Amino acid sequence: MREEFYSRGKQTNVYNFIFIYKSVTLCCLCVVTAILAFYCRTDLLKMTFSKDKTSQRLLLSVLIFVLMVFISVIIDFYILKKTTNIGYRLNRLAYLDRLTGLPNRFSCDLLFESFNGSERLPGVGFIVMKINNLPTVNQTTSHDNGNNLITEFCFILEDVGEKYGYVGRNGGNEFIILIENCSDTDCDMFLSDLTKRIRGYNEMAVGTPLEIAYACVLNSNEKRSVMSELISFAYKKLKDAPQTLS
Incomplete structure (x- = not known):
């Protein structure tokens, strides 16, 4: 079976673009999280809050941000993977004969x-x-x-x-x-x-x-x-x- 009959469909390309875009976005979020965690590394490692309210708020923000990014990564990759698979199957149905599997x-x-x-x-x-x-x-x-x-x-x-x-x-x-x-x-x-x-x-x-x-x-x-x-x-x-x- 020649892949080009169904793998180069516009719909599949759109799904792949979205998948790449979201992957890059999530990587950027991870980098930002790492940078924030680096600057608050002392408090994060000791899990202590200083008396400075600004430091407390910053630490709490970092912890919440890390949790949200982690959950977002899991959910986004799961949804995007499912969406890409659906798009791939839809393109197969559009380009291939159902009975024989040959290009239709x-x-x-x-x-x-x-x-x-x-x-x-x-x-x-x-x-x-x-x-x-x-x-x-x-x-x-x-x-x-x-x-x-x-x-x-x-x-x-x-x-x-x-x-x-x-x-x-x-x-x-x-x-x-x-x-x-x-x-x-x-x-x-x-x-x-x-x-x-x-x-x-x-x-x-x-x-x-x-x-x-x-x-x-x-x-x-x-x-x-x-x-x-x-x-x-x-x-x-x-x-x-x-x-x-x-």
């Missing part, structure tokens, strides 16, 4: 946008896939079995595709991999590795066999100026002339 459509759209107007676009390779027998599984057995089939395929796809590029679920039965600086060799190697894993899964007969249709496009050949045109072309190929892995 929103994440895929953000990824596609990042290639527009950049130097990476001319060398990008894009592969879109679907599970050919998923509709049949849903109709003849159950949607639970269909979800299991999706989960199994996504596990294989992520495990194989992670070293090649960005893997995501771009909708119900739409799965993508985007490879930077992609050549025909890169595509062939990825598809070969994926085919081996799918065949291994099917031969084990642990569940419904996987039948995968795909379309692969390289922008070095297509020369598209925007990412959306390359994606549309790949989907058209998947619809009109799909290739299969099984």
